[in-house]
Amino acid sequence: MITIAASPWQIGGTPGPTEAATLKPETAAKLIQIAKRPILVAGSLTLETKVSNGPLIDFIIEWGKLGIPVVATKPTLKEFLKRGFKPSASMGLSDLINRLTDPTWSLDGNGAHDLIIFLGIRYPILSQMLSTLKHFAQNLRTMSLNGFFQPNADWSFPNMKEEEWKEKMAFLLKTLKEK
């Protein structure tokens, strides 16, 4: 037996034959850059999760400033506002996922999104929400950037130790800023 590098973080979480491709930060940056209608979904763990220089939420705000539309899930909205950042939208995670399965829907009504990036969402619920999109939103691609491999995404970071993840996140932000 082997343990595949990118095995689902939750051991029982093998969904079936189709699993996410493992993502390197370089590739992530490229995919984000070529996406035409990406959104970044920031979940309820954005506050308590730490990246190099503070909580994840501050980091996400920097992304938002780069022009990537940020959707704050309901429980995170207040924290964004507190920090003087107005997300592009705020919705319940379930509400958002449900609408994303409708290819005619988008945040601004200007055509379907093509890439959904997830950060700061509790593993078990994200896994299920990614499953919804995998099966029923074939028009878009999903990317999980938490440090835990999410097989139901199209692309996911592999399982990483905290420090490693922080480095990769910093590298990713840097790359995005550079280009």
Add this chain to the structure above:
Amino acid sequence: MITIAASPWQIGGTPGPTEAATLKPETAAKLIQIAKRPILVAGSLTLETKVSNGPLIDFIIEWGKLGIPVVATKPTLKEFLKRGFKPSASMGLSDLINRLTDPTWSLDGNGAHDLIIFLGIRYPILSQMLSTLKHFAQNLRTMSLNGFFQPNADWSFPNMKEEEWKEKMAFLLKTLKEK
């Protein structure tokens, strides 16, 4: 999404988090050589499957001559005998698998086997029999040398085109003979 090189031959056949390691012929040879109590199980497809120089059964007989005990499943026994080769034993596949889950059992009564090599068995049934051994015969290791990835084995050849498989099989036999 990616399609992992060593994905189960049958697409719906993902068993769970624990899957076989993909095997190269070199490694196979090594594993067979270091095994103390291996057996080779030859199933009902050994006649109709072709390797480089004839049917698989002839090939297996060569292995047998190298000293690896061959168990012919019931439907293949007659063909071995026809060819003047007496397998170490002949049993129904289900009967054999059942006994292999008993760590006190062996063909000759001289202590448990440690490696079971499978050749020439219909994919769907082999997959299930390997599952039995995976869960309930933790004392032994299993190896599938058909050209179809069997995730329930401990080691399996990956999915291969017929020609490639024939080459690998020839190489394997050569290696075993050399040492």
Add this chain to the structure above:
Amino acid sequence: MPLLRDKTTRVSIKKLEAGSAIIEGLEVVIGKIIEEEPWEPIGPTPMPSIATLRSWDFRLLQRYPPTYSPLCDMCCMCAIGKCDLTKMKKGGCGIDIRAHQAREILLRTTIGAAAHGKHARHLFEHISAKFGDDLSIDAGIEVEVEAPITRLVTGIKPKTLADFREVLEYIENQIASLLSATAMGQEGSYLDFESKAFHAGMIDNLALEVADLIQMSAYNFPRGEPDTPLIDIGAGTVNISKPLILSIGHNVSASIEIIDYLQRNDSMGSLEVTGLCCTAQDLARYSDQAKIIGPISRQLKFIRSGIADVIVTDEQCIHTNILQEAQEIKTPIIATSDQMCLGLPDMTEEPVENIVNALVTGQHPGVLILDHSKVGEVAVQTARMIAPIRKKYKAVPDAKTLIEFAEKCTDCERCRRNCPIDLPIDKAVYEARTGNLKKLVDIYDLCIGCGRCESECTPNIPIISLMEKAAEQKIKFEKYKIRAGRGIIKDTEIRKVGRPLVLGRIPGIIAFAGCPSYPRGGIEVAEMAEEYLKRKYIVVTTGCSAMSIAQYKNEEGKTLYEAYPGDFDAGCLANVGSCVSNAHVIGAAIKIANIFARRPLRANYEEIADYILNRIGAVVMLWGATSQKSLSIATGANRLGIPVVIGPQGARYRRMLLGRKEKRDKYMVYDARTGEQVFIGPAPEHLVYIAESKTEALVMGTKLCIKPNDTTMGRQIKLTHYIDIHKRYFGTIPDDVHLLVRSEADVPFTMKEEILSFLKEKKWQPNIIPDPTILKRMIRSRK
């Protein structure tokens, strides 16, 4: 305990005084009358609950402990999951993979029992409404024991339809019990799960009997006649110039209304009334004018041919994507069961005219009609009106279009990799580009028609349509004959074969049952049947297996139904009927114990099962194991001590019940005469065996017919077959003959020398022939 029975006799009482109570002006329906007729004293286990027969089950499981082959290493039954159970890791509820697999078996056998239980219930309600509760249960002449399973399990002897009400309530009660045990945090022992699965199998078998007896009684199906009419079977038998109605499923009551309507209007010949799966088998028991297309494996293929003008679905074994498939060929669907509503509008209450109109105009792609009496008229009228309109859909695409499709094939192998039985369909399609369709034709016969290959094909090649086209010419010649299902086995037949069977002079009963996931096509079932017929076994068959056997001709160009008589006797081939008719196969074993051996029947489960286990050489062959229903049918047989051989695909049922013949202590029985424990050899060796190939199944079948009670003459005959067939296919004499020879007199005369020397080599010692039982209480004099 006196037994209560349901008889809804309504009585008006003006004034009733009983003891201190006075009731006036009351209309009562006398619901339960305490059984008066002394047909047989009640046995120890009437209407057993899920733990009643546990000790019997544990005895079987001790000799035949389960060997599991998990199909999945995880469990996903509750919201704690998925739990990874690999290698005996425990799930969040504490369960390990052994108990979980047993739970999976319980769940599936219970689903099977529920499907049959519901089938029986639906028939009951429909027939009760149509014929009244007083309809007599008529199993035909020469049949005293009309309902062996019902009598055995419930203690009820059914006389009218109403008598089955209590039986159905019992069945439903038990199903709920069994299902409940699969909930998170219930049963924890794999042995108890298996015992419950046995119980589900028994309940399933009971439901089969109820269903078949009431439909036989109501619809006047053949009742044990061996020489039922030969029915057309095969897609080649239909006249495609006539409007064609295709019924699919298992519950024939809706489809019978079609025939009734046609007959009422004297226009039976103007339409083709055809069926697929068991509904077809049962239609043919109702009318020899109905035609059978084939088993479930022909379902998608025949639909793709476009020939059906109307499709009537009832319940079970229906391709669940049928609505979309039917829309492709512009064929309206009439769904007739709450088991399969397909999202269709419920037009039960609408006038026939409106429904027909909605279907013919395509306003709805199909409708749901829950009142069966309406179905006949709607189906016929719709077929007549729509047939001319949809003429152009009555054909698969032409060869050119198909080759164009095939040209898109990239030889990616994914179709084969998604094929449940690993057919090389990739190569067949790839080769079709060149116009060579031979490989496709070959696969046509092997294919179970599931459509998974198509679903995986990136360029969307309609692979099944390709096959259908490729086999077009061949299909025209698919004209076979099947003998209509005969139903019950008569008491007279039982009396006739009882002695030779129990003593072993008839080597055994082989029952081909179940679905068509054959490893190498239906031909293998037919070949096996033929081999046993030649060897003078009693061969019986049902459901899809019976249909597969029909689709084969012997050297003389005859189907086996034409070549062999339909009796329940040595060297005969009896098509017993549809899946629910399996009740009569199992019932026959029970009847042998009761009628021939005079063992008390009523509510006397253990003794009868003990008798069958130790004395009746009967084996069920589930060669194309597929559905939950066939698993539960087989599991019911298992509880009665009848071994089952399953084809290799059935390894996905995930468990066998295997003995180990070297474990002498497991094959001990009591000698009822003395109470002594006697070694009986592997007789039978296994309770559920998965065979790798046809030859292994054939040989195993002969071996599993060997029973401890065989007389020396009988054992000689059985061993002759076993050794002969083993030599023929495996080249040697079996390595366990010494375990099956009890005295020199057992040794087959023609092989004496060879076997005696083998016995010597094995240091064989003679043994006695006991009066075998595994029930301590059956010992007549204790030591």
Add this chain to the structure above:
Amino acid sequence: MPLLRDKTTRVSIKKLEAGSAIIEGLEVVIGKIIEEEPWEPIGPTPMPSIATLRSWDFRLLQRYPPTYSPLCDMCCMCAIGKCDLTKMKKGGCGIDIRAHQAREILLRTTIGAAAHGKHARHLFEHISAKFGDDLSIDAGIEVEVEAPITRLVTGIKPKTLADFREVLEYIENQIASLLSATAMGQEGSYLDFESKAFHAGMIDNLALEVADLIQMSAYNFPRGEPDTPLIDIGAGTVNISKPLILSIGHNVSASIEIIDYLQRNDSMGSLEVTGLCCTAQDLARYSDQAKIIGPISRQLKFIRSGIADVIVTDEQCIHTNILQEAQEIKTPIIATSDQMCLGLPDMTEEPVENIVNALVTGQHPGVLILDHSKVGEVAVQTARMIAPIRKKYKAVPDAKTLIEFAEKCTDCERCRRNCPIDLPIDKAVYEARTGNLKKLVDIYDLCIGCGRCESECTPNIPIISLMEKAAEQKIKFEKYKIRAGRGIIKDTEIRKVGRPLVLGRIPGIIAFAGCPSYPRGGIEVAEMAEEYLKRKYIVVTTGCSAMSIAQYKNEEGKTLYEAYPGDFDAGCLANVGSCVSNAHVIGAAIKIANIFARRPLRANYEEIADYILNRIGAVVMLWGATSQKSLSIATGANRLGIPVVIGPQGARYRRMLLGRKEKRDKYMVYDARTGEQVFIGPAPEHLVYIAESKTEALVMGTKLCIKPNDTTMGRQIKLTHYIDIHKRYFGTIPDDVHLLVRSEADVPFTMKEEILSFLKEKKWQPNIIPDPTILKRMIRSRK
């Protein structure tokens, strides 16, 4: 249609003449008496079958279509599988992942219904044997409508135990029907599967009611009294110097025998009688001497403490590895249900002495006793005799041993990776090496006690024992109070709250139900309950949630049960009882429609559901979704139009029923006065919503209480809470306020300015307040 009821009154008749029939010497049991008492005319849907309420279901599903989150991309239900269904590929039976997920929901709701159905059946049989069929169903004073669900669904008004027989048969019949539809080749439409799942939910709720009403009646449980005794709850409340019996499960009848036996022998104080899960809740309804250890999450932890001298298991939610766990601490098990036999020897027929002896000597690790009346004596005597013997097991390993264990930790993370709720248990164990147990203590409260972490740990560290040890001091102070389950809601209470609720002045009913797979521990349930209590919602709770709420103290050091009254009224906290008591929560909504609004109840499902959907602000909170049972309870509520909010772990139930508030056409109702279609806004927006966090659930709860029928005053109040709580947790006013304001009068007074300007921004237009219904036939005058 006259309704038939089962009343097994036995009458001896010497001679009976009725019409032409003469019957002599017959003993009859009068089974079915045509209903005479004209309590209410029968409605349109008595004992609906699985398709009867389909059109109602389809209406709900149109507004709230299912959103699936597959837990697995494959299907393994039959031997064709596994089929890969990823991205709408079809399986071998033609099914796609949408229909298959719906089938999985149906299967799980049916399993839940079966578990409760069986629970009811077991209670029924036991109570019938013990108290007789004539036991009156007594729901207490001030209760006319004793069985709202039974009346609504079946049309039966139960007076005695026997009246429930027909109800149980109906339940079992429907369960078999529902299960049957999950078989391979049955239903093909996801909407029809969902409709059937609703049906399973309804059947489940009916079973709950039967179970709780008969146990309330037989055991004299509290019947709607708000001020039931305060019961000790928490492991810290037990006196470990006394022998201790621990009951686990749901069916209290066996455990009640323990208390009865002690009371008969006047020795109630000599033993600790404790329970876990719902059996504990129900024991506390029987005797205020019983102590509750806690919800299911404490099960393994408490067993590991070694304190229990005897464990009595009945059915449901029991750790299936309990036998092995109990053996570790040398505690014998008494299994009392055929639902969980654990492979144990059945000693039901043995004398008490022998059984006790077998247990005390360790001859058997446990026994199966299916006769509950024997359990009491066996349990008590065994506990007394074994307690001194097993003294040394009454402790988790000492701190030193545990640190030694922790030292083996390699920080491999696998325990966390196998934890269903992703708890950082790896770090906690790793840190314990240093003797710092704080992280372990923290996790103790969050952990659901499933044991999966241990199962994954290569060095076999007994992680749960570590936690138990780490929290040892804390556990000593786990002394809380819970108000014993009060059972039914009284008609008088309904009358009192009916108007304010329907008009909206009481902002809503929030029901905390279900299991403890909380994302962040039980404290969150308690915090949510407290928030709603402060806001004067009616808060009710049952089962494990009720126990979790108890294990929290407010700022004043009081449990919420001590701080708030137990009425069914604004700002009160009612512990209704065990899981089966959820019937009364759902029943309360029905009773409001019936008693307050005088809607006909009997067999009048659609109208009542329509009333609840449009008028009663009630929400079920399933914060710790786990078992199949909680899914089916919730699904039953859904069919009645009651929305359910599920915690994030419940995403593994794999489907939500979500509305989309921007789709105006989905939120139209008829105005019953005029027949006009009126937009009502998202009221309620969803039927099943999975909340990411506590705050989201809290806000969603307030929003889902908003109903089209609210008066302007009521809407003001509801909006005040919604907006206030949204601001508090999310920082803004909700973006959908304009959809919920129908006229300026709806605008909360205190927020007038802000909201009016928001409305302006949204180009808000006023709308009328309809007399809302989604049933066309409820329109009084058609346009």
